[in-house]
Amino acid sequence: MTLTQVSSWQSFGGTLSVHDHESALQNCTMRFAVYTPPQADPETVPVLWYLSGLTCSWANVMEKSGLQRAASKHGIMIIAPDTSPRGEDVPDDEGYDLGQGAGFYLTATQEPWAKHYKMDQYITDELPKVIAEHFPAADMSRQGIFGHSMGGHGAITLHLKHPDVYKSCSAFSPITSPCQVPWGQKAFTAYLGDASVAWEQYDATELVKERQTKATILVDTGTADTFLERELKPEIFTEACRKHGQRLDYNMRDGYGHDYYFIATYMDEHIAHHARALEA
Amino acid sequence: MTLTQVSSWQSFGGTLSVHDHESALQNCTMRFAVYTPPQADPETVPVLWYLSGLTCSWANVMEKSGLQRAASKHGIMIIAPDTSPRGEDVPDDEGYDLGQGAGFYLTATQEPWAKHYKMDQYITDELPKVIAEHFPAADMSRQGIFGHSMGGHGAITLHLKHPDVYKSCSAFSPITSPCQVPWGQKAFTAYLGDASVAWEQYDATELVKERQTKATILVDTGTADTFLERELKPEIFTEACRKHGQRLDYNMRDGYGHDYYFIATYMDEHIAHHARALEA
Numbered sequence: 001m002t003l004t005q006v007s008s009w010q011s012f013g014g015t016l017s018v019h020d021h022e023s024a025l026q027n028c029t030m031r032f033a034v035y036t037p038p039q040a041d042p043e044t045v046p047v048l049w050y051l052s053g054l055t056c057s058w059a060n061v062m063e064k065s066g067l068q069r070a071a072s073k074h075g076i077m078i079i080a081p082d083t084s085p086r087g088e089d090v091p092d093d094e095g096y097d098l099g100q101g102a103g104f105y106l107t108a109t110q111e112p113w114a115k116h117y118k119m120d121q122y123i124t125d126e127l128p129k130v131i132a133e134h135f136p137a138a139d140m141s142r143q144g145i146f147g148h149s150m151g152g153h154g155a156i157t158l159h160l161k162h163p164d165v166y167k168s169c170s171a172f173s174p175i176t177s178p179c180q181v182p183w184g185q186k187a188f189t190a191y192l193g194d195a196s197v198a199w200e201q202y203d204a205t206e207l208v209k210e211r212q213t214k215a216t217i218l219v220d221t222g223t224a225d226t227f228l229e230r231e232l233k234p235e236i237f238t239e240a241c242r243k244h245g246q247r248l249d250y251n252m253r254d255g256y257g258h259d260y261y262f263i264a265t266y267m268d269e270h271i272a273h274h275a276r277a278l279e280a
Numbered sequence: 281m282t283l284t285q286v287s288s289w290q291s292f293g294g295t296l297s298v299h300d301h302e303s304a305l306q307n308c309t310m311r312f313a314v315y316t317p318p319q320a321d322p323e324t325v326p327v328l329w330y331l332s333g334l335t336c337s338w339a340n341v342m343e344k345s346g347l348q349r350a351a352s353k354h355g356i357m358i359i360a361p362d363t364s365p366r367g368e369d370v371p372d373d374e375g376y377d378l379g380q381g382a383g384f385y386l387t388a389t390q391e392p393w394a395k396h397y398k399m400d401q402y403i404t405d406e407l408p409k410v411i412a413e414h415f416p417a418a419d420m421s422r423q424g425i426f427g428h429s430m431g432g433h434g435a436i437t438l439h440l441k442h443p444d445v446y447k448s449c450s451a452f453s454p455i456t457s458p459c460q461v462p463w464g465q466k467a468f469t470a471y472l473g474d475a476s477v478a479w480e481q482y483d484a485t486e487l488v489k490e491r492q493t494k495a496t497i498l499v500d501t502g503t504a505d506t507f508l509e510r511e512l513k514p515e516i517f518t519e520a521c522r523k524h525g526q527r528l529d530y531n532m533r534d535g536y537g538h539d540y541y542f543i544a545t546y547m548d549e550h551i552a553h554h555a556r557a558l559e560a
Contacts, residue, residue: 009542010502011544011545012545063343064343064344068545069346222290261290262289262290264291264346265292
């Protein structure tokens with residue numbers, strides 16, 4: 001697969017680079033960013049995937065979270081994919097919470113979305129092959145996953161489905177029961193059709209009833225998060241984890257919001273959580 | 281003076297807030313941001329001014345530099361003003377390097393700029409009064425100043441002119457001899473008229489020939505900075521400092537650019553430099 005480098009910067013002794021490639025899976029050009037820590041030459045290093053939230057691209061976390069500091073310290077490669085397929089030929093919606101920028105890390109079955117929207121397969125299958133081919137320092141036997149909001153939910157669901165691939169998992173301010181909240185219901189109806197068993201395979205709360213992992217999932221959410229009561233509803237997921245034996249370290253952080261100032265504040269703890277699990 | 285709070289976020293245990301106020305000096309509404317560290321309640325804390333570069337507002341440094349971490353650790357209040365007067369009634373230019381977003385921290389004497397463009401007086405006189413009135417934790421007897429590019433130059437010139445006010449000074453990738461480079465020559469011609477003694481009072485290299493301070497000025501610049509040879513020309517200023525006895529710690533950082541990924545990498549060292557001088 002051909003990779004086009006869009007830009008590159010030095011950061012905390014490592015390199016942040018942005019790349020385009022043609023996604024045969026999603027039928028469009030996809031862009032992603034990689035932070036390669038200084039340890040990557042000559043060592044191999046663990047790979048940590050960061051899935052962003054609604055409206056975001058690779059840039060939000062790389063520009064605003066300060067994660068390069070901790071990734072450099074621990075020697076972890078960070079991959080930041082986009083949040084959906086994009087382009088003039090890719091279907092979109094007027095809402096910020098559907099279509100481009102809002103892929104929800106699932107495989108759409110409904111029109112007009114089905115040709116392009118396959119973000120879960122893109123993250124778990126197509127993009128890892130690109131990384132393995134073009135970033136030889138990436139140790140694909142040591143991968144973790146985390147994210148924010150819609151992407152925090154994506155990280156938890158992909159960890160629950162692929163615990164042998166993503167050995168560590170954490171999330172900031174995640175959606176955790178999309179079947180029961182407006183963001184999830186709107187997206188799932190559009191991408192998957194009316195409510196059905198198809199929804200449950202993309203719902204962290206439903207998934208954790210069926211399968212639990214050996215990992216402890218780390219979550220931080222702010223008490224001043226404006227989406228807390230309507231979209232995030234931590235109590236549904238924490239209760240399901242408790243009842244079904246999934247280890248979970250869910251922290252409510254007093255006074256923090258849904259923003260990257262919050263994420264930056266707790267980024268070190270999340271990277272350290274993954275570093276321990278991935279032996280970085 | 282009335283202050284309108286535009287937004288507020290919690291960050292590293294402190295508060296980042298953005299405010300508007302009517303500037304009688306510049307005849308427009310001015311916006312600035314303040315990071316108040318957790319120590320500010322109940323202590324008073326030193327105040328560190330960050331002057332941004334061309335095109336920037338308060339947001340660039342607050343969103344991208346990660347400075348809240350170190351400001352929280354050391355207990356320093358950070359003030360991030362805008363880089364010029366702004367608004368529909370404020371004169372502008374098609375170039376990114378003149379007019380709105382490009383105030384150059386000077387008092388314009390030429391038309392159409394003279395009514396609004398007085399950024400040096402705004403930074404040294406009008407805005408400190410606003411801070412002292414509305415942020416009682418600000419210890420105005422302990423102030424430092426730093427910045428990036430055009431703002432790094434602003435920081436050095438204001439430190440050289442007001443060493444008893446700004447007791448510490450540092451800069452990332454600063455312009456240091458504006459009379460001798462295209463950015464400075466374009467801006468000074470527009471704001472101040474043809475080359476004259478008026479230019480020299482805003483030129484760090486000219487100023488340091490006349491006055492030196494007790495402080496050591498800390499500077500970091502990247503060797504891969506695309507503006508290095510054309511606009512920054514470190515050798516002119518370092519030679520003037522050496523010849524005239526101004527203490528200067530000027531570091532060239534291998535492989536880094538003119539961007540906030542570079543600034544973030546060395547931000548801790550700059551905040552620590554100011555913390556030592558300001559006894560934070």
